[in-house]
Amino acid sequence: MDAPKFPTFRPLYQQIKDLLLERIASGEWSPGTYIPSEAALAASYDVSVGTLRKALNELVAENVVIRQQGKGTVVATHDTDRVLFRFFNLWRHDGERGLPVSRPLGRKLRKATADEARDLGLEPGAKVIHISRVRDLEGVPTLVEQITLEAARFPGLEKDPEVLPNTLYHLYQQRFGQTVAHADESLVAVAASAQDAEHLDVQPGDPVLQIRRIARDYQGTPIERRISTVTTRHYGYFNQL
Amino acid sequence: MDAPKFPTFRPLYQQIKDLLLERIASGEWSPGTYIPSEAALAASYDVSVGTLRKALNELVAENVVIRQQGKGTVVATHDTDRVLFRFFNLWRHDGERGLPVSRPLGRKLRKATADEARDLGLEPGAKVIHISRVRDLEGVPTLVEQITLEAARFPGLEKDPEVLPNTLYHLYQQRFGQTVAHADESLVAVAASAQDAEHLDVQPGDPVLQIRRIARDYQGTPIERRISTVTTRHYGYFNQL
DNA sequence: TAAACTATATCCTATACATGACTTGCGGTT
DNA sequence: AACCGCAAGTCATGTATAGGATATAGTTTA
Numbered sequence: 001m002d003a004p005k006f007p008t009f010r011p012l013y014q015q016i017k018d019l020l021l022e023r024i025a026s027g028e029w030s031p032g033t034y035i036p037s038e039a040a041l042a043a044s045y046d047v048s049v050g051t052l053r054k055a056l057n058e059l060v061a062e063n064v065v066i067r068q069q070g071k072g073t074v075v076a077t078h079d080t081d082r083v084l085f086r087f088f089n090l091w092r093h094d095g096e097r098g099l100p101v102s103r104p105l106g107r108k109l110r111k112a113t114a115d116e117a118r119d120l121g122l123e124p125g126a127k128v129i130h131i132s133r134v135r136d137l138e139g140v141p142t143l144v145e146q147i148t149l150e151a152a153r154f155p156g157l158e159k160d161p162e163v164l165p166n167t168l169y170h171l172y173q174q175r176f177g178q179t180v181a182h183a184d185e186s187l188v189a190v191a192a193s194a195q196d197a198e199h200l201d202v203q204p205g206d207p208v209l210q211i212r213r214i215a216r217d218y219q220g221t222p223i224e225r226r227i228s229t230v231t232t233r234h235y236g237y238f239n240q241l
Numbered sequence: 242m243d244a245p246k247f248p249t250f251r252p253l254y255q256q257i258k259d260l261l262l263e264r265i266a267s268g269e270w271s272p273g274t275y276i277p278s279e280a281a282l283a284a285s286y287d288v289s290v291g292t293l294r295k296a297l298n299e300l301v302a303e304n305v306v307i308r309q310q311g312k313g314t315v316v317a318t319h320d321t322d323r324v325l326f327r328f329f330n331l332w333r334h335d336g337e338r339g340l341p342v343s344r345p346l347g348r349k350l351r352k353a354t355a356d357e358a359r360d361l362g363l364e365p366g367a368k369v370i371h372i373s374r375v376r377d378l379e380g381v382p383t384l385v386e387q388i389t390l391e392a393a394r395f396p397g398l399e400k401d402p403e404v405l406p407n408t409l410y411h412l413y414q415q416r417f418g419q420t421v422a423h424a425d426e427s428l429v430a431v432a433a434s435a436q437d438a439e440h441l442d443v444q445p446g447d448p449v450l451q452i453r454r455i456a457r458d459y460q461g462t463p464i465e466r467r468i469s470t471v472t473t474r475h476y477g478y479f480n481q482l
Numbered sequence: 483t484a485a486a487c488t489a490t491a492t493c494c495t496a497t498a499c500a501t502g503a504c505t506t507g508c509g510g511t512t
Numbered sequence: 513a514a515c516c517g518c519a520a521g522t523c524a525t526g527t528a529t530a531g532g533a534t535a536t537a538g539t540t541t542a
Contacts, residue, residue, distance in 0.1 A: 009533080011495060037522060048497045053523090061302075069523045070504030087482055091427070183482040186332070188473035189430035189448040207430040207448030212477075232429035236453075239480055241328055241424040250503080252525060278492060289527045294493090310493045311534030 016045055017055035024064060024075055025218040031077040031173055035065070038073075064181065064218065078170040078180070087169065087183060087215075090137070090230065091238040100135040100142070102166050105199075107131045109151060109158040116148045119214055119225045127151035129158045131168075134199045143230040144199050153178055153223065169215075178223050183215040187237060192229070200231045209237060257286055258296035265305060265316055266459040272318040272414055276306070279314075305422065305459065319411040319421070328410065328424060328456075331378070331471065332479040341376040341383070343407050346440075348372045350392055350399040357389045360455055360466045368392035370399045372409075375440045383476055385440050389466040394419055410456075419464050424456040428478060433470070441472045450478060 020041075029035050036044070042052040056073060059065045063083065067073045076083055091097045112120070112128040120128070131147040147168070149157065154176050165171050172178040190210045197204040209232050215224040230237070261282075270276050277285070283293040297314060300306045304324065308314045317324055332338045353361070353369040361369070372388040388409070390398065395417050406412050413419040431451045438445040450473050456465040471478070 013495075039522085050498080051496060054495085067523065068505085070506075070521080072505095072522060089480075089482075093427075185480045185482065186334075187428060187450065187478040187480070189450040189471075190473075191448050205446075207432050209428065209430040209450070213482075230430075232431075237428040239330075239426045239428070241330075241426065241454075254525075280492090291528080292526055295525085308493065309535085311491080311536080313492060313535095 012047060013051045013054040013058075016047060016052060017058050019045070020055060020059060021064065021218060027177055029075050030177070031075045031179055034072045034074050062181075078167065078173050084167060084169075087180070089237050089239065090142070090235045092137075092235055098138050100137050100166070102164070103134045103136070104164060105132040105134060105144075107158055107164075112148070116225060120148065120150055120222045122150055129154055131164070133164070137235060140234060141200050141231075142235055143228050144196050146227040146229075148225040149223070172223070179217060180215040180223055181218045182220065183213050185211055185213045187211050190229075192231075196229045200229070202231050202233075206231075208232070211237070253288060254292045254295040254299075257288060257293060258299050260286070261296060261300060262305065262459060268418055270316050271418070272316045272420055275313045275315050303422075319408065319414050325408060325410075328421070330478050330480065331383070331476045333378075333476055339379050341378050341407070343405070344375045344377070345405060346373040346375060346385075348399055348405075353389070357466055361389065361391055361463045363391055370395055372405070374405070378476060381475060382441050382472075384469050384471040385437050387468040387470075390464070394464065413464070420458060421456040421464060422459045423461065424454050426452055426454045428452050431470075433472075437470045441470070443472050443474075447472075449473070452478070 020035075023029050035041070038049050038052055038056070042049045045052065056065065056067065060067055063076055063086065065073050066076050066080075078084060085097075088100075090100075107130070109127060109129055111125045112122055114124060116122070116128055117124050117126060122128070127150075129149045129151050131145075131149075133145050133147075134141055135143045135145065137143075151158070154172070157176070161171065161175070169180045172180065188210050189207055191205045192200065192202055192208045194204045196202075196208065197206065200208065202208065209230040211226075211228040211230065213224075213226040213228070214222050215226065217223050261276075264270050276282070279290050279293055279297070283290045286293065297306065297308065301308055304317055304327065306314050307317050319325065326338075329341075331341075348371070350368060350370055352366045353363055355365060357363070357369055358365050358367060363369070368391075370390045370392050372386075372390070374386050374388075375382050376384050376386065378384075392399070395413070398417070402412065402416070410421045413421065429451050430448050432446045433441065433443050433449045435445045437443075437449065438447065441449065443449065450471040452467075452469040452471065454465075454467040454469070455463050456467065458464050
């Protein structure tokens with residue numbers, strides 16, 4: 001009758017799944033690594049192959065690992081198109097899409113604002129790295145990004161790679177061991193600021209789309225705060241329900 | 242070596258899944274119906290329970306059916322909160338959400354515009370039903386909806402229920418046997434028109450969010466075209482990646 | 483009457499095993 | 513050197529079965 005808030009038991013395959021995820025999150029199996037085979041893992045945990053399989057299939061559903069018949073099971077990286085487009089939802093109105101090209105605007109180390117600290121779960125005044133850039137789609141300036149990162153997780157990023165790559169998430173993963181596994185986005189329509197208007201080639205006050213994203217790691221801890229201001233003349237934000 | 246564009250074989254469980262989906266789409270098992278048990282279905286199709294189970298689990302993942310231990314497997318309806326909120330992505334900025342209340346603006350039978358015909362996959366000039374309404378969230382007018390439906394699928398809807406219910410998808414399902422199974426949405430920021438501004442209590446030209454949705458049935462055929470114009474002062478469009 | 487128990491039906495978990503499909507590398511052949 | 517075929521390793525599919533968890537209805541019991 002009463003809904004049991006604390007489930008009375010926890011399936012074995014979920015426990016296995018947790019153990020596997022832990023080994024991935026800890027870096028023991030870093031992204032790009034092929035993990036042991038079904039049979040080997042099942043034997044090492046002393047469970048049946050079916051049980052281990054069910055655990056792995058949940059990780060596939062969560063985009064943590066990718067399995068391929070005949071090859072093996074690999075921890076997902078951010079360099080495949082599939083994962084890359086998962087975090088890029090802008091489509092041209094005719095249904096096509098292109099990859100954005102970035103132009104840097106600024107990069108510096110400073111203290112977090114109150115909003116930034118709240119979104120990233122940091123102490124007020126904690127050190128953060130702030131990056132801003134413009135991104136062009138097919139040569140047309142389309143969005144301005146304001147990115148904030150916890151400095152402690154990305155030591156040296158305020159200076160180090162002289163030129164930032166186009167896709168930051170791959171850099172986070174390769175250079176700092178920070179993998180973006182999930183993200184929440186909240187979209188609102190706002191009037192373009194004078195600055196954004198200049199970068200985006202629109203008039204101040206023109207309507208633009210503002211996307212506030214918080215990107216998280218495997219455990220759900222915030223890694224990145226990103227505010228994208230987008231002109232939707234040629235592109236729109238696409239979503240499947 | 243070459244990627245086989247036409248897969249060389251089709252797994253049994255997918256064939257079973259198609260057969261099950263067909264029986265649901267055809268109306269043989271209408272929403273709310275409990276379908277036969279695993280064992281019965283497996284026997285009737287002459288496959289193992291495990292195979293049938295895999296087919297059903299895919300339908301669960303696609304929100305077509307809901308399985309509950311001890312009870313059975315039921316075809317999903319649009320009257321549960323879970324399914325309802327799947328198609329309603331507006332959240333208050335503090336993270337809470339409320340259910341909208343609707344006020345009718347108009348309803349009529351007319352010929353489709355070119356855009357409407359294209360979006361719904363109809364012949365130019367086909368008969369459609371157009372519905373417009375304002376929706377309040379916590380007493381504040383927040384969005385204006387312009388809804389277009391193929392008249393042939395919804396006979397009499399231009400007049401019949403004197404008062405439209407708050408959640409239309411449940412009505413589509415109950416009265417017309419039309420179940421919305423998927424939807425695509427495209428979001429852009431636009432300037433509020435004079436009309437929308439009046440309904441939403443903003444100034445003409447103020448930035449508002451425009452959501453263009455095409456809702457589809459089990460097979461992917463368009464059922465409904467809906468353009469929502471939203472003021473994002475208090476609410477935002479939320480998405481999980 | 484109300485609570486506890488029982489029986490049954492359902493889906494869920496877990497195991498075991500056989501076979502098929504796919505990838506890769508190794509040898510041998512040309 | 514290039515090609516071909518084979519073998520081994522991997523995940524995918526399909527079957528079979530036993531027992532557990534959950535829901536419901538009916539029966540017994542206090």
